[in-house]
Amino acid sequence: MKTALASIILLAISASCAMAQDKGEIAVFTKNKVDPFFEEARVGADVAAKGLGYSTVQYAPTRPNNFQEQIAQVEDAITRKPKGMVFVPVDTKGLKPSVAKVREAGIPIVNFIDTGDGNFNSYVIYDDHRMGADVTRILAEKLGGKGKIVIIEGIKGSATSDNRTAGAQETLKSYPQIQVVAVQAANYQRLQALQVMENLMQQFPEIDGVIAASDNMALGAIEAMESAGHSGTQVVSMDGTIDGVQAVAAGRLLASAEFSGFQMGCTAVEIIDRVTRGEAVPERLELKAEMITKETADKFGQPLEKRTCKSLKDLGVAS
Amino acid sequence: MTETTEMPAIRTFRSDAGAPLDPELRSIIARFVVLAVLCAGVALLNENFLSVANFTNVLRQASLLFLIAAGATLVIIAGAIDLSVGAILTLSACVAAGVIHATGSSGLGIATALAIGISAGLANGILVAGLRLPPFLVTYGMLWILSGGALYYMGGIPITGFPREFRFLGSGFLLGIPVPILIMIATALAGSVVLHMTTVGQQMVMMGANRAAATLAGIPVRRNLICVYVASGACAGLAAVVALGRVNSADPGMGDPLLLPSIAAILVGGTSLFGGTGTLLGTALGALLLTIVLNAMNLLTIGSAWQPFATGIVLVGAMLADAFLNRRRS
Numbered sequence: 257m258k259t260a261l262a263s264i265i266l267l268a269i270s271a272s273c274a275m276a277q278d279k280g281e282i283a284v285f286t287k288n289k290v291d292p293f294f295e296e297a298r299v300g301a302d303v304a305a306k307g308l309g310y311s312t313v314q315y316a317p318t319r320p321n322n323f324q325e326q327i328a329q330v331e332d333a334i335t336r337k338p339k340g341m342v343f344v345p346v347d348t349k350g351l352k353p354s355v356a357k358v359r360e361a362g363i364p365i366v367n368f369i370d371t372g373d374g375n376f377n378s379y380v381i382y383d384d385h386r387m388g389a390d391v392t393r394i395l396a397e398k399l400g401g402k403g404k405i406v407i408i409e410g411i412k413g414s415a416t417s418d419n420r421t422a423g424a425q426e427t428l429k430s431y432p433q434i435q436v437v438a439v440q441a442a443n444y445q446r447l448q449a450l451q452v453m454e455n456l457m458q459q460f461p462e463i464d465g466v467i468a469a470s471d472n473m474a475l476g477a478i479e480a481m482e483s484a485g486h487s488g489t490q491v492v493s494m495d496g497t498i499d500g501v502q503a504v505a506a507g508r509l510l511a512s513a514e515f516s517g518f519q520m521g522c523t524a525v526e527i528i529d530r531v532t533r534g535e536a537v538p539e540r541l542e543l544k545a546e547m548i549t550k551e552t553a554d555k556f557g558q559p560l561e562k563r564t565c566k567s568l569k570d571l572g573v574a575s
Numbered sequence: 576m577t578e579t580t581e582m583p584a585i586r587t588f589r590s591d592a593g594a595p596l597d598p599e600l601r602s603i604i605a606r607f608v609v610l611a612v613l614c615a616g617v618a619l620l621n622e623n624f625l626s627v628a629n630f631t632n633v634l635r636q637a638s639l640l641f642l643i644a645a646g647a648t649l650v651i652i653a654g655a656i657d658l659s660v661g662a663i664l665t666l667s668a669c670v671a672a673g674v675i676h677a678t679g680s681s682g683l684g685i686a687t688a689l690a691i692g693i694s695a696g697l698a699n700g701i702l703v704a705g706l707r708l709p710p711f712l713v714t715y716g717m718l719w720i721l722s723g724g725a726l727y728y729m730g731g732i733p734i735t736g737f738p739r740e741f742r743f744l745g746s747g748f749l750l751g752i753p754v755p756i757l758i759m760i761a762t763a764l765a766g767s768v769v770l771h772m773t774t775v776g777q778q779m780v781m782m783g784a785n786r787a788a789a790t791l792a793g794i795p796v797r798r799n800l801i802c803v804y805v806a807s808g809a810c811a812g813l814a815a816v817v818a819l820g821r822v823n824s825a826d827p828g829m830g831d832p833l834l835l836p837s838i839a840a841i842l843v844g845g846t847s848l849f850g851g852t853g854t855l856l857g858t859a860l861g862a863l864l865l866t867i868v869l870n871a872m873n874l875l876t877i878g879s880a881w882q883p884f885a886t887g888i889v890l891v892g893a894m895l896a897d898a899f900l901n902r903r904r905s
Contacts, residue, residue: 292731412879440872441879445832447822451636455873458629459621472826475735479823483746499733499824 279309280339282528284521285329287346288320293517294344296560297368300521301342304565308529310339321346330354340364340528342521343376364531368520371540378537380523384416387494387513387545388423388469394511394547395465395492402433403464406456408449408477409441410469417444420469420494437463442473449476457484468493471500471512478508496548501557504548513545514556522565530568541573599854602845605900606860609893613864617871624874631753637866638759639821641859642814644837645762646696646807648858649770651841653803654783654850655703655710659695660811660837662721665830667691667815669725672734672825681741688819689812695721696808700801718834725827733826737819745820755817759859762810766855779803783850840865843893864893 284301286294298314305312315333317325323346333341334357341358343365345351355375358365368380395405407424410417421439428434437460442449449468453476456463466489468474474493481489493500496514503509520543527537548556618625643660650657667688675684695717702713747754770776782789782796790796811830819825844861846853868889872882 295731409879412882438873438876439879440876441882443832445828446824446826447639447818447829448832450822451869452873454632454636455629455870458623458626458632458870459874459876472733475824476822479821483821497733499735502735 281311281313281336282525283313283315283333283336283338283341283343284525285326285333285341285343285345286314286316287326287344289316289318291320296517297344297521299560300516300518300563300565301525302521303518303563304522304525307565308525310525310529312525313338317346323347323350326351327354330358334358334361334363337361338363339532340366340525342366342368342524342528344369364528366524366527366531368524377531377539378524378527379540380520380527381540381542382515382520382545383542384419384494385423385426387515388420388467389427390423390545390547391492391494391511391513392424392427392467394549395467395490396427396431396434398490398510399434399465401431404435404437404460404462405465405467406437406453406460406463407439408452408466408468408473409439410444410473412441417441417469424467434465442468442476444470444472446472446476446479449473450480453477453480454484457481457486463489465489466491471495471497471503471509474509474512475499475503478503482508494545496546496556498557498559501548501553504550505553505557507550510549512548514548515545516543518560518563519543519566523568523571526565526568538573541568543571599845599852599857602897603854603856603860605897606843606845606857606864608900609896610860610864610867612896613867613871613889613893617867617874621871621874624871629870629874631756633863633866633870634756634759635753636870637859637862638753638755639814639817640833640836640840640862640866641759642755642762642810642817643833644810644840644858644862645766645855646803646810647837648841648844648846648853648855649766649779649803650710650807651846651848652770652783652850652853653779653800654786655800655803656714656848657699657804657807658711658714658834658838659699659717659721660807660814661830661832661834662718662725663692663695663808663811663830664815664818664833665827666695666721666725666728667812668819668825668829669729669734669827671815672737672819673728675737675741676734679738681738684737684741684819685744685816688815689809692808692810692812692815693805694808695811696805697801699808700804703804704797704800722827722831729825729827731827733824735824737823741816742820742823745817746823747820755821758813758817762813763855763859766806770855775799775802780851783852785851836865837862839890843890845897864889 282305284298302312315329326346341363348370364377366378367376407421409421438456440452442452466477468477471493474491478491490510492511494513496512500512504512530537623629643664647657647660670691671684671688674687699714699717702708703710744754749757778794778799782794840861841858843864844857868886872885877885
């Protein structure tokens with residue numbers, strides 16, 4: 257049985273390798289090799305490429321986020337004449353001439369993360385504002401539309417945190433009986449979120465809900481409340497990290513929103529496939545962040561090797 | 576009234592009893608005054624600030640910052656610097672977390688954290704004292720090596736959930752007092768005894784004040800440098816145990832944000848960046864001041880956009896008040 261299974265897997269692998277020879281290679285550029293988010297994206301791109309019959313070549317600066325190194329890597333990659341590039345610039349402005357060169361060489365290039373200024377064929381993004389709004393709605397409904405809540409921001413001034421917080425605030429406008437008693441920053445750090453929550457509990461003995469701009473901070477805040485023997489506060493957050501999903505499944509976190517590097521990698525490759533086949537692609541493709549709740553938690557947070565790509569069709573973006 | 580001019584950088588040895596008021600004692604008093612004024616100010620604006628619960632809360636938060644800064648205080652007093660304490664905390668915490676999850680043993684976890692801290696400190700000490708490399712660069716390089724090691728060790732996924740008896744050191748209570756506070760007090764006492772009442776401690780101060788003179792006087796400068804780096808690493812390892820117990824999770828970014836505040840706590844506490852003067856009580860007061868700033872801003876719900884600004888104002892204000900008080904007294 258085991259050998260049969262193994263041979264099937266081997267066959268599948270060799271078949272996909274053979275297929276990969278057919279359509280050529282896709283170059284995948286990420287900012288560094290240390291951030292787990294980019295690791296997810298690389299695996300997502302690999303999985304999608306294999307499924308569509310391409311091979312991938314991964315490029316990431318050995319010194320994290322090194323801009324000179326990425327410029328050099330783009331030069332190298334162009335000479336290999338790939339079918340397309342999935343590209344996250346270390347610096348959007350600094351890499352602009354490099355992206356232009358790729359376009360001149362007639363190679364399709366797709367960005368994920370940045371909202372961009374139009375020099376890529378397409379951009380794959382999540383809408384942070386909408387994530388904040390959607391996850392806040394779950395909290396507001398759970399609280400029956402009333403109560404006292406606090407918002408824990410990431411880094412004040414960073415686009416991600418500001419947009420997520422703004423989204424949350426917008427939803428709260430439709431729940432006038434929910435009072436935001438504090439908006440405080442914890443810089444995406446778990447320890448800092450723990451301390452901020454400890455402090456806020458001194459000032460506000462009754463907090464019904466917490467909105468955190470990342471799972472990491474939500475877990476710090478939850479730890480503070482659990483250590484103080486404080487229960488009954490509902491917490492929502494964003495990112496859908498493995499930790500976060502586990503907390504949702506365990507009922508410690510009410511909900512999170514999925515911000516998936518894996519799916520970004522998948523979709524970017526699929527867009528390249530469409531460009532190479534001469535099909536039109538959207539200039540800006542927004543992935544809809546799925547809500548992770550206790551009911552749906554088992555679908556999320558899988559180890560990378562078990563994840564599968566959703567196609568544009570699955571996402572309802574293309575026919 | 577005779578005017579006495581005083582140059583704090585060139586301190587004479589401490590044994591000259593009979594001086595009217597030791598400058599270190601004066602500096603501690605000045606810091607207490609600054610802290611008292613700050614507390615009084617916040618208390619006027621917020622009634623919850625002076626509650627026993629919040630006082631305990633602030634002390635518990637400050638204890639982690641103090642622990643990471645305690646050993647580094649000795650390094651700075653001895654005339655060097657340790658920029659790797661945050662990274663030592665990170666690696667110690669991550670590997671200890673892995674060991675606890677693999678073996679289920681809290682004791683092994685604690686031993687791992689301390690062993691990594693001490694080894695990293697020893698490596699720093701050997702590079703700085705043995706090979707005479709510049710302390711700033713050695714410990715800055717060590718920062719990258721250790722946090723890089725933590726990144727690869729963790730593979731991007733945090734390790735969460737530790738046994739109750741392990742978490743006791745970070746989040747437990749003894750006689751109603753949070754354990755980290757007791758660890759802070761014990762560390763501060765032990766460190767102060769070494770610094771003020773032992774020959775080695777006096778040698779550290781002397782070599783920080785004037786390395787060349789200390790060497791000529793036959794002080795074992797290299798051995799002492801290795802000692803302070805080991806102490807610094809051990810404190811960071813201990814801080815890692817407390818941090819793990821508190822947040823119940825290890826991730827490869829956890830120590831980075833603690834480095835600058837720890838150096839700030841040391842300097843706000845009156846230790847000179849150029850060495851030769853400083854106390855652990857001062858560092859504790861510095862850690863307390865920084866912690867109170869965040870606590871007060873949270874209690875008063877000062878907008879996040881204003882918080883860096885407010886922190887800066889308080890720090891600079893504290894330094895100005897300190898300079899003013901010192902001048903008045905002399």
